[in-house]
Amino acid sequence: MKQVSGSECSCGRPSDPSSDLCGNNGRIITYGISSSNEWHAESVRPNLQGGSDYILVIVTVLMLMGDQGKLKESIDCFKLHLSKFRGISRCFEMFGTIYGCHIYDHYAHHPTEVRAVLQAARQRFPEKTLLVVFQPHTCSGLVALKDDFATAFSDADKVVITEVDAARERNSWNITGRDLAASIVSPSTEYISSLGDVVDKLTVVISRDPLHETVILTLGAGDVTTVGPKLLQQLQNMLRN
Structure with a gap:
């Protein structure tokens, strides 16, 4: 309102x-x-x-x-x-729940957006582990906003940073997602370049303690939105097997 x-x-x-x-x-x-x-x-x-x-x-x-x-x-x-009403695509969109894992996606590629959606997520899930997967959007954007991004994830418990979604840019700045991950002091942050490797890593993490209440939230403007459905599918396949 x-x-x-x-x-x-x-x-x-x-x-x-x-x-x-x-x-x-x-x-x-x-x-x-x-x-x-x-x-x-x-x-x-x-x-x-x-x-x-x-x-x-x-x-x-x-x-x-x-x-x-x-x-x-x-x-x-x-x-x-x-x-x-269940919301609109890429606006705190829920992909599904399996075990104790709740998988969401949100279109956010600016520090202010990231900070706001994580505050909302923490308000909604005060007792659950909040694990964020963030795909930086454009190298020029990361160069300009890296210091702001470094403090934007404070409401998360864990953060995974992927490689930059360069879009149509050439990386003239020689900057990578690893640089952003290194600049985030808190919370615990890990750099995993490939989205496929992110899915595999999260599958292992969730399957080790399936009843632990965890919210997976993917953020970005690019194909990071594919992580949630693939993760859900892999976890479902494990459950069937």
Whole structure:
């Protein structure tokens, strides 16, 4: 839930806040976290799912001006679909759970993004071991942001750094993922160049203590997103055998 500076008409198009009606004569409805909005959130607090719970408040005049039955129907429909929403691709996307291992992926390649998603993961899984696999994106980006990355993983318990996803760049800086791994003082960090080797290493680690509650979180902008499904498949094959 966020504060908005304007308003939106019931047809879904942005409109001029100074106007009372949008182009199709629909009513303008304001929303946000301020009580000045007709729809606003109160008592916002973090929940155990990594999101937020809040009370949705609807200004009484809306109910008086509209059809109360349709309004309740709309709210009930919204609640039903929201309860079934499982998120979007590469946004704390869950690939699966096997043994005590919970495998997630998130698109994050900037220190601020990494720090934010790890804070959210720690909030959601306060008692579980948080193991992060990070694939740096572009050599120029790593050169510019290496010092910021060095402190961005503090909420993790263990970190694996892979080789840089160079994209279309030529590595004129002679920098590698090993350099980033060496700069991270805490938590415990390991450099594993190949994504395939990362999958094999994690398979061994998880299989040694299958009931240990571990969250595997892959981060990056490149093909690091393939690690989670491959890890899940290898662990499933071990379970069947």
